[in-house]
Amino acid sequence: VKRIGILTSGGDAPGMNAAIRAVTRVALKSGVEVYGIYDGYRGLVEGYIEPLTRNDVGDIIDRGGTILGSARLPEFKDPAVQEKGIMQLRKREIDALVVIGGDGSYRGALALTNQGINCIGLPGTIDNDITCTDSTIGFDTALSTVVEAVDKLRDTSSSHHRCSVVEVMGNHCGDLALWSGIACGAEIVITAQTGFEETEVLERLKEFDVVKKKRHAIVVISEKITDVDAFAKKVSLNTGFSGRATVLGHVQRGGSPTPIDRVLASRMGEKAVDLLLAGIGGQCVGIKDNQIIAVPIEEALDMPRASRKRLQDLFDRLV
Numbered sequence: 559v560k561r562i563g564i565l566t567s568g569g570d571a572p573g574m575n576a577a578i579r580a581v582t583r584v585a586l587k588s589g590v591e592v593y594g595i596y597d598g599y600r601g602l603v604e605g606y607i608e609p610l611t612r613n614d615v616g617d618i619i620d621r622g623g624t625i626l627g628s629a630r631l632p633e634f635k636d637p638a639v640q641e642k643g644i645m646q647l648r649k650r651e652i653d654a655l656v657v658i659g660g661d662g663s664y665r666g667a668l669a670l671t672n673q674g675i676n677c678i679g680l681p682g683t684i685d686n687d688i689t690c691t692d693s694t695i696g697f698d699t700a701l702s703t704v705v706e707a708v709d710k711l712r713d714t715s716s717s718h719h720r721c722s723v724v725e726v727m728g729n730h731c732g733d734l735a736l737w738s739g740i741a742c743g744a745e746i747v748i749t750a751q752t753g754f755e756e757t758e759v760l761e762r763l764k765e766f767d768v769v770k771k772k773r774h775a776i777v778v779i780s781e782k783i784t785d786v787d788a789f790a791k792k793v794s795l796n797t798g799f800s801g802r803a804t805v806l807g808h809v810q811r812g813g814s815p816t817p818i819d820r821v822l823a824s825r826m827g828e829k830a831v832d833l834l835l836a837g838i839g840g841q842c843v844g845i846k847d848n849q850i851i852a853v854p855i856e857e858a859l860d861m862p863r864a865s866r867k868r869l870q871d872l873f874d875r876l877v
């Protein structure tokens with residue numbers, strides 16, 4: 559391996575820059591040149607590719623987003639489009655690639671590997687929705703952002719006998735909701751895994767009001783489950799609380815990465831380079847029981863989501 563490329567793809571996440579920095583610095587120290595590919599697979603296909611020096615990745619470890627930019631290019635599923643990307647790499651004698659992104663990005667990385675360009679995937683997403691890793695780069699930062707916001711909502715909810723219904727991200731993965739629910743002492747957490755029975759949730763809220771005499775209630779709910787504005791109105795109509803919906807939205811994607819995310823990204827970036835130097839491709843990096851691991855992408859995409867039953871049980875015992 560003489561030259562490697564690096565790109566960020568799909569939704570951005572805090573800590574992607576720390577990963578770009580780690581890949582670049584570790585590779586350069588091993589005598590390998592590094593090329594930054596801008597705007598994900600789009601820049602790969604269009605040839606928006608520039609060398610990265612160690613200074614290019616200085617002063618970015620604390621910055622959210624990605625200095626390389628990210629994009630979605632649905633056409634990249636087409637082998638003819640992939641071929642254009644491969645030509646761009648061959649022209650520059652780039653023999654291997656690090657792809658930072660989610661499941662979709664991994665599929666692109668697998669396709670390229672199958673056509674002779676070794677690729678390693680790093681999990682960059684705030685959703686924690688990649689099954690082969692305990693945590694993804696960006697999850698810890700997003701969790702901190704959610705917790706800070708919910709803590710503030712709690713203050714004002716208590717003053718006004720309110721029920722705050724807070725919608726958080728997660729892309730069908732309930733981790734952001736469940737972790738923040740525990741961290742913020744929420745009354746109710748609703749995820750794809752818990753399911754959502756509206757009348758049952760309203761009954762439980764009434765109990766918090768009438769029986770438990772709570773001055774406020776926090777309901778944390780994953781995105782893509784229900785219309786939270788409509789649900790908050792039903793809370794006002796059917797319980798003693800005044801319901802207010804807050805959709806946290808894209809603020810969850812931003813901000814300076816936490817130390818945990820910076821260190822995770824650095825460890826994973828190192829692993830990606832070591833794998834490529836060993837001539838390995840088609841794998842993605844994860845962390846299991848605090849060990850950095852690598853799993854074939856094909857296997858990773860097929861893994862069932864780990865059960866969060868223990869944590870859900872804990873949540874239930876805390877309310």
Ligand code: ADP
Nearest residue numbers: 568569630631634635659660661662663665666
């Ligand atoms: P994420 O990587 O965060 O899951 P997406 O699912 O949007 O985000 O995927 C990011 C990009 O990866 C897509 O825009 C596309 O360019 C590429 N991609 C997604 N699925 C495939 C696939 N099956 N084959 C090749 N490339 C893909």
